[in-house]
């Protein structure tokens with residue numbers, strides 16, 4: 001279970017602007033876009049830890065807490081939760097900054113699992 005905090009947990013890994021092209025039919029930002037930003041951030045954290053290529057193997061948890069709006073700056077924070085033989089579990093939180101950066105709202109949280117691959121595309125053991 002992910003514990004609620006008033007401060008982001010983990011390292012700020014990506015920041016990006018939510019654009020009109022990323023909206024759903026209701027006018028808020030499409031959840032799939034947010035999820036893909038989280039996948040990218042988790043992959044960056046996993047690449048840094050594995051020191052090599054990774055692929056996403058599982059989304060173990062994903063919660064949409066609040067909507068993201070056009071013009072929000074989406075900030076994704078990552079923390080390495082577990083390192084196995086070939087897998088890395090990354091905890092993720094996305095926060096939206098809005099109203100000229102005055103407000104910061106936690107919009108999603110999740111836990112994604114990545115597998116380390118060698119240049120040959122085969123699973124690769126992660127150094128402890």
Ligand SMILES: CCCCCCCCCCCCCCCC(=O)SCCNC(=O)CCNC(=O)[C@H](O)C(C)(C)COP(=O)(O)OP(=O)(O)OC[C@H]1O[C@@H](n2cnc3c(N)ncnc32)[C@H](O)[C@@H]1OP(=O)(O)O
Nearest residue numbers: 039040043044047048055056057058084085086087113115
């Ligand atoms: C310096 C920094 C510069 C950075 C600069 C580069 C930045 C870079 C950014 C890239 C940003 C784009 C990031 C997009 C990332 C994609 O879009 S990846 C595309 C989507 N993913 C795929 O296509 C993967 C498809 N799946 C596969 O190829 C195979 O299933 C895999 C992943 C190779 C695993 O093969 P397998 O033989 O099934 O593996 P298996 O031995 O059963 O399990 C391997 C490990 O995974 C774990 N696992 C397997 N299934 C699961 C599951 N369902 N749940 C949890 N764990 C599981 C196992 O427990 C095991 O863990 P370990 O005990 O070894 O630690």
